[in-house]
Amino acid sequence: MTDQAVDTGGVQLSGHAATEGHFLGRTRELKELRADIERTGLDTISGRKAPRARVLLIAGRPGSGRSALAGELVRQVADRYPDGVLRARLAEPDGTPVPVERAARELLAALDVPTPPGADEDDLAALLRETLAERRALLLLDDATGAEQVDALLPDAPQCLLVAVSAGPLTGIADVRPCTLGGLDTKSALELLTRYTGSVRITVDPRSAEQLVEACQGQPAALNLAGGWLAARPKAAVADLAKQLHAEGDEGTPLSRVFRLVHTALPAPAARILRLLSLAPAGLADPHTASALAGCSVGAARTTLDDLVALGLLRALDSPLPQYEVPGCLHALLRTAAESHERPAELQLARARMLERTVRLLQSCRAITETDSPQAREKLQVMPRALRFPTPRAAADWLQARRPALLASARLAVADGELDTLARRLMSQLVRAMVAHVGTQAAAPDLYGIHQLVLDVAERRRLPREKAAALLNLADVDARTGRTAEALARYRAALDAGREANDPYAIGRAMESVGGAHLELGDYD
Structure with missing residues (x-):
């Protein structure tokens, strides 16, 4: 929570063709946002002390670079907030709002504040406000779906700053400083493309390059995909891509038009893995997830995931284990592509394979801790090598790194309603693995949520x-x-x-x- 990057297809570049973490453009917006932090608020003007933290809003469509801009603003001003930067995402990849209770619990965990298992939204929000009352911290709330979510997490501490990222206004929160994003300026957009293609292809045909930027309407996510397409085809001219985009017509958004072109050009196995990643829990994938979804080897899945990162279609996470994130702006496009290319039964089978793989990994994760059990050792030996952990420490690291995805898997499996047998096995193994590695007391908040899911299935069945x-x-x-x-x-x-x-x-x-x-x-x- 405190150190993870958040982005939904912005101007942060990744992949072999880009400079990691290099931010482009938005100079005016950054200057205005930094000025808004210092600007006198309405309470101060009226002679009252500001009762709450200042709120800055960065609004824009998914793919506009809103999260990247928020991340760059936070990076520039973080040293003013000695008690740290706290980050939370307030929407699932499909747009479903994250419950305030879950977001508050994650923020408190980042502050190393114990949270009572089963505490409700009001209690946890009050505990968060109490914890931040004497601190000077910066909160970054990404993908906020409404003012109610932000208001519930807003600290009663004027020395704190809250930066919210949303698609629209936060009506109902007083004195919000909005910054609405459009496309990148042409110079920055061309520089973004240059980082993928090199300078020659841009400078030899600047007119076509500008036409490509115009076709993408300066949207960073669309430009990233266009740059990835060009980087994968060193002999293609910028004019070739501009013409193909023009031939796509005006149907859909610039991002959807570029995505259709990029998706069509992918090799069939890579395109299928990409589509099926719309089923990845919380938009988080690793080689095992991709392998199970597509029914291919773990090694082949890892290679494909890295190739998709280079094309700007995935984002590699800063993690001790190979982990990837589906950009939020692409999730709806991937889901639509999956539904149009795969039969419903195939999608359900892919979900079942993914859950079954997760169950087996959790079994292996728990069994490695039972070093004095002959039965556990025997069970490990019959598992495929790819599913075994070399040491208890490696298993614990995997459980910690994959915790958000594992909890999301349980929620999605229960919500599906058609895979209850797998859901019950998954939750049983998840509880056992957490108790084995974390302990009942430390894992109690997560275990409480899992027991609630078990109750839902038991009542339904x-x-x-x-x-x-x-x-x-x-x-x-x-x-x-x-x-x-x-x-x-x-x-x-x-x-x-x-x-x-x-x-x-x-x-x-x-x-x-x-x-x-x-x-x-x-x-x-």
Whole structure:
């Protein structure tokens, strides 16, 4: 959260043809944003002390470079905020809003502040505001879907700064400083292309280069894809690409037109992997994810993912393990392409393969910790080499690096509704792996969310034994965190589910816990 980059197809360049992290253009916007930080607010003008952090808004369509601009602004002013930079993304790749509870919990974790498992949105937002009250920190909230999300996370600390990235205005938050983005200026756009193509192809035909920039409407994401296409074809002239884009007509956005051209030109296996990455949980992929989705080897998937990064179609994450992110601006295009090229049954099979691979990796991740168990060693030996971890430390690193994707996998599997058997296996193995590597206490906030998902599936599938177990797990956490009344209600529901399942253990546990909750509440009768 504190160090990860956020971007949805901006002017930050990546790949072999670009200078990593080099930011282009937006000089005027940066100057205005920095001036807005110092500008007197409405409260100060009226003689009142500013009650909350200043809010800067960077608004623009996905692919306009809004996240890259926010990241560059944060980089330039970060030294003014000694308590650090906190980052959170407030929308899933498909545009679904991230619950405030989850975003607040991640921000608090970045501040090393323990969060009570099962705490609700209001409690966590209040804890975040309390934590930041005496700190001077900078919050970057990317992909905000509405003012309500931002307002719930806004610190009551005038010494803090909040930078929000959104597609539109944040109506309802007072004194917001908006910066609305259009396309890049022509000079910066040409420089972006030059970093992919080299200077010769631009300088020998500047008119065609300017026509290409115009066809892309100066949108950084479209220019990145155009640059990647040219970089992969050293003998192609800029005029060739400009003509092909012109032939695409005016249907769709500049980004969608360039994407169609780039996607069509890909080799069939690479194009299929790219399309299926629209199924990657939270837009995060690694070679195992791509391998399982496409049904190819891990090595071939890794090579293809690196090739897609060079073309500007993926972003390689700064991670100890090979991890990749689907740019948010491309997610809808990839999903549309997948639905038009793959049958629904093929997409469902790809999801199932991905979940099955995740289950097996989690089994391996847990088994490597059971060094004194002959059964665990035997189970590891029969697994393919690609699914085995060399050491417990390597398994723990993988679990930590893939944690956001693993939790997203569980949520997506439950939401799918058609893969409940796989979802139950996934959640069972995820709980066991987390307990083995992190410990029950440290993993409690994540485990609480997983038990809630287990309860959803158990209720949907009418599985009383699993329902009783999930209710007991949730109630135990409620009881430990002082929510005794809520725990009592869940213990009673677990008792009913245990009786329905004729499960003596669940019945006995629930009855004992109901009595303990009544004693805790002083309800001796």
